[in-house]
Amino acid sequence: MRISNYHMHCSYCDGAGEPKQYVEEAIKKGFSVIGFSSHTPVPIDNCWTMKEERMQEYLDNIEELKKEYSEKIEIYTGLETDYFEGDNRNIFNTYKVDYQIGSVHFLKDYKTNNYYTVDGNKEDFEKTLYECFEGDIKQFASNYYHQIIKMLEEYTPEILGHLDVIKKNNGDGKYFLEEEQWYRELIEKVLDVVKDKGIIVEVNTGGITRGYIQEPYPSKWILAECKKREIPVMVNSDAHSVENIDGCFDLAYSILKEVGYRELAILKDGKWGSTNF
Ligand SMILES: [Zn+2]
Numbered sequence: 001m002r003i004s005n006y007h008m009h010c011s012y013c014d015g016a017g018e019p020k021q022y023v024e025e026a027i028k029k030g031f032s033v034i035g036f037s038s039h040t041p042v043p044i045d046n047c048w049t050m051k052e053e054r055m056q057e058y059l060d061n062i063e064e065l066k067k068e069y070s071e072k073i074e075i076y077t078g079l080e081t082d083y084f085e086g087d088n089r090n091i092f093n094t095y096k097v098d099y100q101i102g103s104v105h106f107l108k109d110y111k112t113n114n115y116y117t118v119d120g121n122k123e124d125f126e127k128t129l130y131e132c133f134e135g136d137i138k139q140f141a142s143n144y145y146h147q148i149i150k151m152l153e154e155y156t157p158e159i160l161g162h163l164d165v166i167k168k169n170n171g172d173g174k175y176f177l178e179e180e181q182w183y184r185e186l187i188e189k190v191l192d193v194v195k196d197k198g199i200i201v202e203v204n205t206g207g208i209t210r211g212y213i214q215e216p217y218p219s220k221w222i223l224a225e226c227k228k229r230e231i232p233v234m235v236n237s238d239a240h241s242v243e244n245i246d247g248c249f250d251l252a253y254s255i256l257k258e259v260g261y262r263e264l265a266i267l268k269d270g271k272w273g274s275t276n277f
């Protein structure tokens, strides 16, 4: 079963493959609706977001594909937009798209004003932990989740991206245990804001397909907390290559069923709604 996927990166940012290739693969795999979510430009030099000068081309290209494939699949134009502390570009309100996935990938070091990643490999993670937070994982996690809260309160994107990406390098519980009270409290604070703002939580399988962890973002217990609050959810692959557009979807669907979900949030016929799965 394949329903929708609104989180895909193609050659406009750090994904491999032209948008058209993703569309054709999605049709082959039986998706009825997909959305592209290229990385919106950020205020630091990097090689993973779109460049501002290519934004219009991206938006136009997806619009063309919508028309070209309208008989076979519904396509939406999205963006994965970063919340960067201290960024005053009002970037969430700059581009007119069908939806935005709001994500926190970087944290600001108040001492140096440098940004450190939350979403890198183990080496990057330790650099953030030790250089930015002096080895204090509670401060690291607290800063990360408070950035998410600020993003949701200030901009209210439709979808919250990879909620607990901070666990990316913590598969063996090396840095923290999710069952600890302080960590649970941070998650609960985030979920209260998610509920209050009516935001969709994505179940993101990208950390599995890229070999970091064994389960999606967010963890199953967090999805159970989402269900208690009746927070809408969707399954996204965060694909950076065509073959991963439905990577580990069956696992994500089955976890959602285990915690009691029967419906997924969906953007279809231009409207947000829900569908059984
Ligand atoms: Zn992301």
Ligand SMILES: [Zn+2]
Residues within 6 Å of the ligand: 007, 009, 080, 238
């Ligand atoms: Zn992404």
